[in-house]
Amino acid sequence: MALLMSYIFMYFKNEDFEATFEVEKEKVNNINNGILSVSFLIGVNIFILNTLEKGKIFYLQKETSLLLVFTLIILIMSTFKTTTYKYVNDLTKVRSQKELLLNYSLILNIFNIFNYAFYIYKSNKSK
Numbered sequence: 001m002a003l004l005m006s007y008i009f010m011y012f013k014n015e016d017f018e019a020t021f022e023v024e025k026e027k028v029n030n031i032n033n034g035i036l037s038v039s040f041l042i043g044v045n046i047f048i049l050n051t052l053e054k055g056k057i058f059y060l061q062k063e064t065s066l067l068l069v070f071t072l073i074i075l076i077m078s079t080f081k082t083t084t085y086k087y088v089n090d091l092t093k094v095r096s097q098k099e100l101l102l103n104y105s106l107i108l109n110i111f112n113i114f115n116y117a118f119y120i121y122k123s124n125k126s127k
Contacts, residue, residue, distance in 0.1 A: 024091040031098045035078055038102065042072065042107050048116045057119055064115045071108040074101050 045068045052061040078101035085091045 005043050019087075020071075021088055021091060024095055027093070028095050028098065031078075031095065031102055034102050035075065038075055038104075038105050038109065042068070042075075045071070045109065048112055050117070052119055055119055055123055057122070060115050060119055064112050067108050067112050067115075071105045071112075074105045074108070078102050078105065087125060 045064070049061065049064055049068065052064055078098050082094050085094075
């Protein structure tokens with residue numbers, strides 16, 4: 001938890017909060033493309049869950065399932081759209097929230113991949 005909180009602190013310390021509407025809209029479009037990429041990773045996570053189920057390592061399967069659920073919730077939260085921007089600061093605030101949620105979903109996907117790597121290591125070691 002401390003690692004995630006330090007990430008938030010570093011993230012909001014970033015001097016990335018002054019831009020024009022065009023620059024911010026471009027960043028939001030890039031984030032939306034990133035959300036599509038992470039959506040593809042959900043399919044990879046389902047493959048990982050199926051493999052863990054066949055391997056009968058239940059604690060890894062439960063942990064990976066929980067991380068996948070959190071990833072999906074965060075991914076859905078990052079897709080909420082707001083189109084009423086009066087000022088650039090409003091758009092920047094929405095963009096930074098979406099970017100933070102996208103980064104968290106990527107971090108959770110990395111944990112799932114580490115779980116899978118641990119499973120591969122453990123199954124190869126037992127042979």
